[in-house]
Amino acid sequence: DKTEIRRVYNDNISVLAQLQNADGGWRWIKQSKLTSTWTTLNVLAMCGRLKQLGYLPDNQQLNTMIKKAVKYIDDHYARLYAQHPKANTDYTRYVYIRDYFGDIKQSTAAARVTTATVQALLSDWKDYTILGKSVAALILNNHSYSNTARQVLNSLRQYSRYTPDYGMWWPSVDYNSTISNIGITAIALDAFNSVEPKCVEIDRIRQWLI
Secondary structure, three states: OOHHHHHHHHHHHHHHHEEEEEEEEEEEOOOOOOOOHHHHHHHHHHHHHHHHHHOOOOOOOHHHHHHHHHHHHHHHHHHHHHOOOOOOOOOOHHHHHHHOOOOOOOOOOHHHHHHHHHHHHHHHHHHHHHHHHHHHHHHHHHOOOOOHHHHHHHHHHOEEEEEEOOOOOOOOOOOOOOOOOHHHHHHHHHHHHHHHHOHHHHHHHHHHHH
C-alpha cells in the first residue's frame, strides 16, 4: 500500500526531525538535550543502507537532515583526529558509514581521517576478525584498492565452511556486543557482493542466512 508506506516514512522523518540538534547530530531520546555520536552514526548507517538498496525516500527534509548529520560526524572525527593524530584510535566505523554518502563533499580535515584509516586497513587487515575483514574489504574497494579487497575476500574464504545443505558460514565468527552472528554474516555477504559481484559465494552465504 503506497499510501501506508508514505505515511510510515513521513512519521519516521518527523521523529528524526524532532530528535536532531542544531549541531546536526541526533539525540538518543527526546528527554535528552545532548547529541549522541553513537546514535547519529546508527541513524546514518540505516539511511545509508536504505540508500544503497534504493529504498531511501527522496524527501527534502530527510536529505537536509542527513547532510547536517554527515557534517556533524565529519567535524567530530576531524577534530578528534587533529587533537590526537598519533593515538591508537579506530576510525573504521566512521569511514564505513561515511562511504555511503560519497555525494556529500568531505572537508579536507575529515578526508585526512579517511586517508589514515585506509592506510591502516591496508597494513593491518590480516590481523582482523571476520567482521573487521568484511568491513575492510568494503572500504578498500570503495577507495580503489580492489586488488587488496580481493585478497581480504580470499582470507575470508579460508576461514569459512561450506556444505550443500547449509551454505557458507564462519564457525569462528566473532562475538560482538552490538552485532549478532547474522549481522556479521550479512556484512560479509555485502563485502563479497561489492568486491566480486559474480562470485559463487554470494548465493552460498544467502543460503546460510535464509
